[in-house]
Amino acid sequence: MIWVRWLLLLVVGAAASAFCPSGCTCNEDMPEVQCVGVTLNMVPMLLNPALKNLNLAHNRLRTINQELLFYENLEKLDLSHNLLSGLSHESFVAQRELRQLRLSHNNISSVEKTSFIGLSKLSLLDLSSNALRDIPPDTLSHTPSLQVLLLSHNRLHSLAVPTFRGLVNLERLDISENYFRQLPGTAFTELSELKSLDVSRNRLVEVLEGDLPLPRLTSLSLDGNSIENIDAAALHYLEALEVLSLSNNLLSTVPTSALSALVSVESLSLSRNNITELSAGAFVGLRRLTTLEISRCPMLSSVSAAALVHCSKLRTLTLSHNPLLRSLPATLFQPLADLQALDLRGNSLETVEGGSAPWDALQALDLRDNSLVCNCSLRWLAELLAQPNTTILDVQCAMPDNLRGVHLSRSVAYTSCLAFRHCDEDTISVATEVDHDSQSRQS
Ligand SMILES: *[C@@H]1O[C@H](CO)[C@@H](O)[C@H](O)[C@H]1NC(C)=O
Ligand SMILES: *[C@@H]1O[C@H](CO)[C@@H](O)[C@H](O)[C@H]1NC(C)=O
Ligand SMILES: *[C@@H]1O[C@H](CO)[C@@H](O)[C@H](O)[C@H]1NC(C)=O
Ligand SMILES: *[C@@H]1O[C@H](CO)[C@@H](O)[C@H](O)[C@H]1NC(C)=O
Numbered sequence: 252m253i254w255v256r257w258l259l260l261l262v263v264g265a266a267a268s269a270f271c272p273s274g275c276t277c278n279e280d281m282p283e284v285q286c287v288g289v290t291l292n293m294v295p296m297l298l299n300p301a302l303k304n305l306n307l308a309h310n311r312l313r314t315i316n317q318e319l320l321f322y323e324n325l326e327k328l329d330l331s332h333n334l335l336s337g338l339s340h341e342s343f344v345a346q347r348e349l350r351q352l353r354l355s356h357n358n359i360s361s362v363e364k365t366s367f368i369g370l371s372k373l374s375l376l377d378l379s380s381n382a383l384r385d386i387p388p389d390t391l392s393h394t395p396s397l398q399v400l401l402l403s404h405n406r407l408h409s410l411a412v413p414t415f416r417g418l419v420n421l422e423r424l425d426i427s428e429n430y431f432r433q434l435p436g437t438a439f440t441e442l443s444e445l446k447s448l449d450v451s452r453n454r455l456v457e458v459l460e461g462d463l464p465l466p467r468l469t470s471l472s473l474d475g476n477s478i479e480n481i482d483a484a485a486l487h488y489l490e491a492l493e494v495l496s497l498s499n500n501l502l503s504t505v506p507t508s509a510l511s512a513l514v515s516v517e518s519l520s521l522s523r524n525n526i527t528e529l530s531a532g533a534f535v536g537l538r539r540l541t542t543l544e545i546s547r548c549p550m551l552s553s554v555s556a557a558a559l560v561h562c563s564k565l566r567t568l569t570l571s572h573n574p575l576l577r578s579l580p581a582t583l584f585q586p587l588a589d590l591q592a593l594d595l596r597g598n599s600l601e602t603v604e605g606g607s608a609p610w611d612a613l614q615a616l617d618l619r620d621n622s623l624v625c626n627c628s629l630r631w632l633a634e635l636l637a638q639p640n641t642t643i644l645d646v647q648c649a650m651p652d653n654l655r656g657v658h659l660s661r662s663v664a665y666t667s668c669l670a671f672r673h674c675d676e677d678t679i680s681v682a683t684e685v686d687h688d689s690q691s692r693q694s
Contacts, residue, residue, distance in 0.1 A: 313334045327351040354376075376400050455473065457482070466491060507532070511535050521544070529555060547573070
């Protein structure tokens with residue numbers, strides 16, 4: 252192999268540095284070559300051997316043979332969107348300086364234990380959108396500097412215990428859109444520095460104790476699985492976790508005892524679950540929680556007055572598009588002294604109590620698409636909406652019949668709204684068309 256390389260270097264000689272294939276862009280200063288979407292079917296061999304960046308994305312490469320041996324100084328190599336079906340033995344053995352290797356959107360169904368030999372400085376490996384069924388143990392032992400490993404959209408369903416052995420620098424792992432039914436907890440034990448883990452869109456049904464032994468993890472996505480159950484101790488090690496998404500699963504209750512271990516969590520999403528109720532103290536222990544999202548839960552019909560008592564740091568609450576939610580307890584929002592944005596859009600709320608939150612201190616309030624009954628109980632809202640500097644989104648009345656579709660702000664601005672006429676003495680009331688219509692109907 253070595254003699255082949257020297258022979259070729261000899262033949263090619265000094266002329267190599269000047270060669271730039273047609274359709275490519277060559278920057279001799281970097282030096283860098285981009286040959287993107289030019290139907291190449293092999294890696295060009297006559298480029299500047301001092302090349303640092305080589306981008307061959309969107310071509311027709313099917314294999315990589317010896318060509319890369321010419322480019323020992325490469326730091327970034329992009330082979331994404333090609334037709335590679337596998338990586339053979341020592342494909343990158345000369346790439347001792349390589350930091351980023353992009354192989355996404357190929358058709359790679361297997362890698363060899365020896366495929367990544369030589370990549371001792373590699374920090375980013377992108378193998379997403381391929382056809383990988385497994386990663387042989389020890390494959391990644393040749394890439395000890397790896398910080399980011401992207402394996403999304405493959406066919407992985409399990410990972411052997413030693414898969415990640417030695418990856419003490421790995422900070423981000425993406426195994427979303429694979430076939431995992433269980434979290435590969437024993438493989439994760441090697442990832443002592445992992446900060447971000449994405450396991451969304453797999454086939455998980457439960458999360459068990461020992462599945463997430465990741466004490467440095469700050470961000471975890473379990474979106475789009477079929478999780479029905481989270482063991483009480485399953486999240487115990489996640490004391491550094493700041494962002495957790497459990498949306499689009501099959502949870503039927505808030506997993507309160509499991510969540511209570513998450514002392515650092517600031518953002519939690521439980522949207523698109525089968526949750527029926529938010530019970531008292533549902534978020535106990537989540538003392539840093541600032542953002543909570545519970546949207547599009549088709550079964551959610553009941554919220555306890557004490558559901559949010561432990562959420563005193565909450566700044567953004569999204570409780571929207573829950574079609575069975577007809578009312579909220581008047582005291583629900585009282586513990587939320589720091590609340591800045593409240594999204595209650597698309598529920599079936601008929602009314603909202605004026606005294607239940609510091610409404611005028613909110614920077615954003617969305618009550619659109621509910622079933623609001625525009626009677627005197629909503630006068631506080633009409634008045635807020637009528638302020639010229641309001642940040643509140645306008646809402647339409649659903650009831651009574653004569654006000655259906657009327658915007659609440661207009662109803663006050665034009666004093667055309669029957670709803671507020673009799674609320675108290677100082678309500679201005681001018682006879683209008685709306686007024687007339689309903690009066691004539693009444694008489
Ligand atoms: C991908 O590889 C499989 C075999 O592993 C082959 O059957 C298929 O045709 C390949 N797809 C493309 C687009 O080359
Ligand atoms: C959702 O919950 C309801 C009632 O709690 C149950 O009947 C239904 O099977 C659940 N749906 C799923 C997809 O788990
Ligand atoms: C306004 O309508 C709501 C919802 O139907 C009802 O709960 C409330 O008591 C009504 N308020 C008044 C003052 O009629
Ligand atoms: C809007 O204006 C009113 C009176 O002009 C004032 O009291 C209120 O604080 C203002 N609100 C905001 C959000 O600026």
